[in-house]
Structure formats: C-alpha cells, structure tokens
C-alpha cells in the first residue's frame with residue numbers, strides 16, 4: 001500500500017509539549033475539575049495510549065490539546081506547544097487551519113462527525129480543497145486513493161453513497177480516511193473501536209497502525225481497554241480523576257506497573273488465558289466526584305494500601321526510571337504493598 | 352457453520368431448545384430477517400451456559416424466544432419438563448416467575464418513578480407472595496445479597512445510582528421470586544472494567560447461593576469464559592460450536608471461533624498479536640449465504656461449504672462443531688495461551 005506524497009512526514013523530535021494543562025467546567029453543582037494539571041510530551045511518530053475508567057478525563061484531555069472545547073463556562077490553564085507554537089492562545093481561525101491539516105480526530109461514533117445528507121465523496125473532497133487547495137479532479141483522485149488506503153471495497157461506488165448506507169466498520173474507515181486526508185502529523189482517536197465487534201475492531205486497529213507507520217504519524221489513542229493499548233502504543237498514560245497517575249513506555253507499564261490504580265485496573269479484567277471461574281480481583285467503589293475530589297491521593301478511598309498519609313498528602317509524580325513516572329506513596333513492590341498483599345492473602349509472607 | 356443437528360444434546364436439562372427458528376418481516380417487502388435459523392441447545396440444571404457472537408447474530412433474539420417474546424416461528428422450547436411453545440399465555444406468565452431476564456442497560460429497564468424498594472417488591476405483590484411483612488423482609492434480604500444496603504437505598508430512585516448499582520438492583524428484582532433460571536443479556540457490557548468484575552463475581556456468588564441456572568449472553572469472549580461452564584458460539588442465526596469453556600478456548604474447532612479468539616486485543620504487549628483476521632463484516636441475515644453461513648469469510652471454505660450446510664457433530668468429548676473442515680487438534684491462538692503476569 002503506497003501513500004500520498006503530500007501526506008508523508010519525515011520529522012523527528014518533539015511534536016507536542018503539554019504543560020500543566022487544566023480544563024475545569026463551571027456548573028451549577030460546582031467546578032468540575034475534568035483535567036487537572038497534566039504535563040507530558042509526544043514525539044513525532046510516537047503512539048500514545050490514554051487509559052482509565054469512564055469519567056476520568058481522557059476525552060476532555062485530548063480535546064483540550066486540540067482546543068476543541070465548548071466556549072461557555074470553561075476555565076482553561078496551561079500550555080500546549082505544537083512544534084513550538086502555543087495553541088492555547090491561538091485564534092479560532094488559526095486553530096481551524098491546524099485541525100485536519102496537522103491534527104485530526106476520530107471518535108467512537110462516526111455518525112456524529114459524518115454529514116448525513118452529504119455524499120461520502122464530497123465530504124472527503126472538501127477538506128482537501130480547503131486545506132490543500134486541490135482542484136476538483138485532483139481531489140477526486142486523492143479521495144479514491146484514500147478510500148483504497150483505508151481498505152474500502154469498491155471505492156467508486158462509495159463516493160456516491162451516504163453514511164447511513166454503510167456498516168459501522170465502513171463508517172469508521174471513512175472517518176479515518178477523512179482524518180488522514182490532509183496528512184496530519186498526529187491522529188487523536190477517542191475510543192475508535194468501542195462500538196465495533198471484535199473482528200472489525202481488530203481490522204480497524206490494524207488499519208490505524210499501518211497508517212501511522214506509513215505516514216510517520218503520531219497517535220493519541222484514548223480507550224478504556226487495556227488490551228487495545230497494549231498492542232498498539234509505544235507509551236501509556238493512566239489517568240485518574242483528571243490527573244496522570246502513571247506514565248510509562250508500554251512494555252514497562254505492563255511489566256513494572258507502580259501505581260495501585262494501574263494494578264487494580266489490570267487485575268479486574270478477565271484474562272483469556274485464565275481458566276473459567278477464576279475469581280476476579282475487584283476495585284471497590286467508583287472514581288471520585290470531580291467537583292470535590294478527595295484530599296491527598298484521589299485514589300485513596302478505593303486503594304487497599306492507603307494510610308493516613310495518602311488521605312492527607314497528595315503524592316507527586318516521581319520517577320521509577322527514566323520515562324516511567326507514577327504518583328503514589330506506597331507503590332507496587334514497596335514494603336507497605338508487600339504487607340497488605342500478605343494480609344489480603346494474595347501473596348504468602350516470608351519473601 | 353450453519354449448524355443443524357442434535358448430536359450435542361443430552362436428556363437431563365432444565366432448559367432445552369430444539370430447532371428454534373425466529374424470523375422478522377422486513378417492512379412490507381415480503382423479505383424476512385433470518386434472526387435465528389434452527390438452533391438447538393440445552394442448559395443443564397446448575398450450569399452457566401455462555402452465548403457469544405458478534406452483534407446481530409441472534410443472541411438476544413434467542414434469549415427472548417425462550418421467554419416466548421415474541422413466539423418463535425417454529426421449534427421446541429422445554430423448560431422444567433413443560434413445553435412452552437404449546438403453552439397458553441397464563442402458563443407463560445407463570446413461567447416468568449421461574450425464568451427471569453436481566454439486560455445490558457439497567458437504568459432504562461428500571462421504572463424511574465418508583466423507589467428501589469417498590470421496584471424489587473413489585474413481583475412479590477403481583478404474585479401475592481406471603482404477608483406484607485414477609486415481602487418486605489424478602490426485599491431487604493435480596494438487596495443485601497446483591498450488595499445494596501436497604502437502609503440507605505430502598506427509598507431512593509434509580510437515577511440516584513450508578514450503572515453498576517442499577518445492575519445490582521435489577522438482579523435483585525430478578526431474584527426476588529427465587530427463579531430457577533436467569534437469562535443475562537449483556538449484563539456487564541456497559542460497565543467499566545472495575546464494576547464489571549464486581550458484577551461477575553456477584554453473579555457467581557448468587558448462582559451458588561440461589562442454586563441458579565444461568566444463560567449468559569455477551570460479545571466479550573473473556574467475560575464469557577470467566578463465568579461459563581459451557582460456551583456456545585453463534586454466527587448469523589446459527590450455532591457453530593458448543594463446548595466446555597476451557598476446551599473451547601484451548602482448542603477451538605470452528606474457524607469462526609478461532610478468528611474471534613485471535614481478534615481479541617490482549618492486555619500484554621509481549622504477546623504478538625495473531626494475524627488470523629477475517630475480511631469484512633457479517634453479511635445481512637435477510638439473504639444469508641447458502642451452505643455454511645460463514646463460508647464467504649472463512650479461510651478454509653470449499654465448494655462443499657458453499658452448497659451444503661454442515662451438521663453439528665462431536666469432535667472431542669462434549670465438544671461439538673458445525674463445520675465440514677473443523678480445525679483438528681486445534682491449538683488456541685497465541686492470545687489465549689499467554690497473558691501478562
């Protein structure tokens with residue numbers, strides 16, 4: 001599969017630098033601290049996963065980076081540098097130039113972004129003409145090529161169809177084609193396969209992976225599914241209550257997780273390799289109310305290792321090894337962790 | 352896949368379904384949706400039978416057809432020795448005290464205007480079970496059994512609870528008449544993994560404490576493996592394979608089962624994702640393919656598969672498959688063999 005010349009990028013180094021980013025919503029019930037002081041960076045071509053339970057701020061974080069937020073009652077803070085340019089202070093008009101052309105986004109439900117009354121061909125061609133100034137014939141040619149790239153059978157036929165005539169998997173492919181059209185340097189994919197069946201999910205994840213590699217495009221993959229990020233990312237952020245609680249290269253996160261929340265998330269998934277009727281380890285309770293998150297560590301009300309320190313002092317992100325940060329007073333492997341493991345009967349004493 | 356035949360059935364079942372057919376008309380076109388096309392299975396007393404397959408393959412329709420909603424086109428459904436297809440409406444109504452259903456979306460299946468107590472009490476009132484005090488005591492007991500504190504929760508309304516808690520409440524309502532069987536249709540699909548694990552553990556406990564037989568419908572294969580004793584795999588209105596869970600996942604014999612298992616993303620980056628993929632998406636059940644319904648997507652399809660429907664047969668003890676060319680001595684995809692620590 002070849003790619004469009006216009007769409008291939010060859011840069012290296014830092015693409016996005018996010019610093020102390022916060023997005024709060026003023027609501028009648030109080031201020032919702034949806035994203036609360038997030039710092040990380042993303043390199044060109046790097047694939048980042050963002051995981052956590054629903055409501056922990058994954059979607060708002062990715063929208064805050066793109067600058068796709070509602071205008072009313074939003075309190076924003078912090079900085080987003082895209083190739084050195086500050087996005088948070090940029091005018092809407094300048095940001096619009098960046099959307100599509102530099103940063104593109106796909107969602108769980110493609111129908112929310114596809115125009116139901118416009119033919120697929122026209123929808124795909126429009127951004128090309130706006131962003132790249134393509135002529136009608138040229139745009140048509142690129143669109144056909146894109147549809148082939150995303151594995152759509154009979155692309156000519158699709159140009160004349162409407163979104164509702166297509167299956168869920170096909171619509172997600174069209175969304176990806178639209179996102180790729182102007183050759184963005186980063187693709188934000190928010191739960192892109194959550195609504196799809198497992199065989200179609202596998203096809204779409206393969207497609208995203210292939211396109212990222214061929215186009216040297218960075219990826220921000222937001223999902224609640226640890227399985228999805230395990231196979232398709234280089235680095236993972238675990239979010240809880242609007243904050244990063246652990247960030248690590250993918251392999252490190254799974255083999256040396258430090259944060260009890262990461263551990264708990266991982267343990268609660270049923271594993272295919274375990275025999276049936278294996279008792280699942282659960283996390284009690286639910287993520288906190290983001291209007292009044294608990295003092296100290298926000299995970300402390302649910303954490304089996306929590307002490308008075310945890311309920312009073314908020315743990316800072318600290319380094320386990322270069323590139324691996326976590327926020328916890330008693331991480332996996334600590335004395336306190338061992339003690340509690342023994343008392344819970346998860347591990348025998350003496351080692 | 353299109354499994355027909357009865358080789359896999361045994362005698363001593365609580366529920367037995369034979370050659371079940373459910374069709375829906377497509378508008379006034381004269382065409383029909385072949386939602387369920389002749390499937391047969393049993394649920395033994397005390398077992399959990401899992402049913403998996405992609406959306407639209409007929410799982411929910413099968414569950415509802417057992418309850419006779421709507422009445423299936425043909426086939427036999429026998430529950431506890433009673434033939435439900437021939438039963439009158441009153442008998443069916445009574446049956447619902449013995450088979451209950453719970454659904455994916457607990458919030459919308461609970462009446463928003465009623466208190467939790469009234470919601471759970473209602474079935475007892477309808478069936479005039481015991482005295483008022485006995486009914487209230489029963490309600491408190493089931494609420495406690497599902498992990499809801501009646502003192503705190505009984506006067507609240509469903510919207511005041513999270514999705515996981517609402518699922519517990521709908522389980523309490525299903526349990527209150529002490530049914531013999533519960534059909535669970537995607538009961539954890541809308542829940543976060545942490546809550547999903549709580550509800551799965553709860554169902555295991557309740558099954559034991561209430562001596563239940565469960566039919567557990569879901570599209571998540573890992574979830575189904577965890578809770579089921581046996582698993583049936585459906586595709587496009589047909590049953591492809593049915594086997595004890597551990598056997599099915601260790602050595603899938605049907606090509607579709609194999610593909611499903613290989614498609615699951617595994618939470619372990621050291622597992623190289625298997626490359627067994629199928630093309631496209633399931634075809635429409637309005638005009639299903641002839642022969643084996645999986646043949647257009649099957650990597651092993653031959654001319655025979657395109658013309659002749661495979662009969663279900665035993666390929667290993669209690670392991671049944673409807674395929675002309677089953678995977679022999681099949682090995683589980685890599686995803687099933689190893690996971691993270």
Ligand SMILES: Nc1ncnc2c1ncn2[C@@H]1O[C@H](COP(=O)(O)OP(=O)(O)O)[C@@H](O)[C@H]1O
Pocket residue numbers: 025027032033034052053054055056057058059060061070290
């Ligand atoms: N427009 C909004 N107004 C108020 N609160 C919001 C708004 N959008 C999102 N939130 C809240 O922000 C938090 C984070 O939401 P979100 O990023 O969507 O979570 P996730 O994607 O991890 O499920 C949630 O508590 C959500 O209710």
Ligand SMILES: Nc1ncnc2c1ncn2[C@@H]1O[C@H](COP(=O)(O)OP(=O)(O)O)[C@@H](O)[C@H]1O
Pocket residue numbers: 375376384385386404405406407408409410411412413636
């Ligand atoms: N009431 C109905 N009217 C028409 N078609 C239906 C109806 N219920 C289900 N179907 C169709 O029957 C097939 C099986 O559906 P269903 O049993 O809901 O599948 P599953 O639960 O496996 O996702 C699908 O093609 C679905 O569209």
Ligand code: SF4
Pocket residue numbers: 259260261297298299300301303304305306307310315327328329330331
């Ligand atoms: S800081 Fe304390 S409460 Fe928070 S995760 Fe670590 S041990 Fe648990």
Ligand SMILES: [Mg+2]
Pocket residue numbers: 058059060190
């Ligand atoms: Mg989200």
Ligand SMILES: [Mg+2]
Pocket residue numbers: 410411412536537
């Ligand atoms: Mg269903």
